Amino acid sequence: MEVETKEKKIEKKEKSGLREWLESVLFAVTAATLIRWLFFSAFVIPTPSMENSLLVGDYLFVSRLHYGTTTPVTPLQVPLTHQTIWGTEIPSYLDWIKLPSYRLPGFSDVKKGDVVVFNLPVEHPDLYQKFSNVLPGLKPHPADLRTNYIKRCVATPGDTMRIINGQVLVNGKQQERPARLQDEYFISTGGPVNELNIFKKNGVVDYTQYTETFGDSIPLNDEPGYIIKATNAMAEKLKTYDFVKRVEPVLMPEHLKEPFLFPDSEIISWNKDQYGPIVIPRKGTTITLTHENAALYADAIISYEDNENFLLKDGVLLDHQKPLEKYTFKQDYYFMMGDNRHNSADSRYWGFVPKDHIVGKAVFVWMSIDPDPVSMLNKIRWDRLFRVIK
Incomplete structure (x- = not known):
């Protein structure tokens, strides 16, 4: 004779369909968020600044592993969003809590010639209005949620860069032109x-x-x-x-000053084809400040290095209202330019990219859709699918 146990009398409650669905969604969102943060992200090219290397309508995979992913600065955010909730203008984050940013180990550093995705630095709360003439519609955002830009790195920390007749020179040597540069x-x-x-x-x-x-x-x-x-x-x-x-x-002549070019200084007369020389800041490097280089480095020193009591006044960088004679940089910086050199709002117009704004390396195009095809048969650019980005 079988004896009924207490356990057998307790019927196990089966999970409802709704609960199983919610758990599946939660798992999928968590997994997608971790993959997007740790490994790679998908981006689409919205503007022609990288043509002919990258075209409007190209969909990319961007590796976060190459340079090492950064920890979130703004943790209170709707998963799988960037600045707004999908299809709305409602902010997807709350800036009540801000954490320090750390970069995990990566495969390599950013190299000259890399095609890099980064957060636009001048969406800093103290800078976005200053650069609104160059980039209309700028809005302030936390560092990790600033608008994603994609450009080619032309100079790395410590380099001296110059542009002569449209040709980029780094440390006195002409840089190799990308094959599809326009x-x-x-x-x-x-x-x-x-x-x-x-x-x-x-x-x-x-x-x-x-x-x-x-x-x-x-x-x-x-x-x-x-x-x-x-x-x-x-x-x-x-x-x-x-x-x-x-x-x-078509090249702009030497000494013809172009409006809205970086830096905004009356003592510098550069244009997009005749630019520099300019030294890219490197972590640990100490510079002696002059009127000319104060104009070049003030934005970085004041806004990207958390120096709250610094101020640029009449061409002089002040620390607690006292003139600053020397400064040691706290992080590395990069100079980025688009491959469509005469139609690109890049570092020539808004300055350096701090290392803590680097997102990842563009690896390959997985889909390409022509926004203005000759016919619907040409809507998908089949020849660009799975193209490695060089």
Whole structure:
């Protein structure tokens, strides 16, 4: 005869369908959040600043392992969001708690030539209004939730960088140009051309018909033609057409000061094609402050290094209202530029990228959708799928 035990009398309650669903969702969100934070994230290219290397509509995987992921500064945040809750303007975070940021070990440091995703530094609460002319619509955000930008690193901590006639020189040596880097060219055509067949057929998507002089860069007056953004290979191909009289780069001349360029100083006359020399700050390096380099380094010293009592006044950096003669940097910095050199709001316009703003290295394109295809059959750029980013 079987004896009934107390345990057998207690019926195990089965999990409801709703509970199982909630547990599955919780597990999936937790796993996705950890993967996104520790290993890699997905991004989409929204602007043409990296063309022709990366195109608008490219979807990327960005490795956080290469440089080491950073711990959250703003822990009170809706999972799998960045600045706002999906499809709304409602902030997805609360800044009631702010934690110190630490970087976990990575595979390597940021190298010259790397395509890097980082948080835009000038969304700092003390800087976003200052740079609103360069980047309209800037809003202040915590350091780890600032807008993600993607550019190519052209100079690393301690480097001396200069741009001469559009060519980047680092420590006196010309840097290798990325294969798909775009410059601005003037094409003399003698009149209008079939833009769809000529330009788009050759990969040129940014072109403007031009009939007037272009300052000091184009010597002939009222010469009909086009201003285009193109790679060197594209420009050489266009030279082969019979109706093309000449193709030449459009460069701003030396000593022509460009408005809204970094740094905002009357004693510096640089432009996007003639820039520097400028020394990139390195952790532990001590500099003697002058009127010129105070303009270069004030934003970094005051806003990115947590120096609350520092102030730039009349070109002089003050510490507790006393002139600061020397300063030792607390972290490394980088100089970033877009591969579409004449259509990129980059470090030439808003300055250095602090190491604690680095997110990760762009690794490969996993999907590419053309926002303006010739036909729906060309909506997906099949030739760009799983392309390694160089």
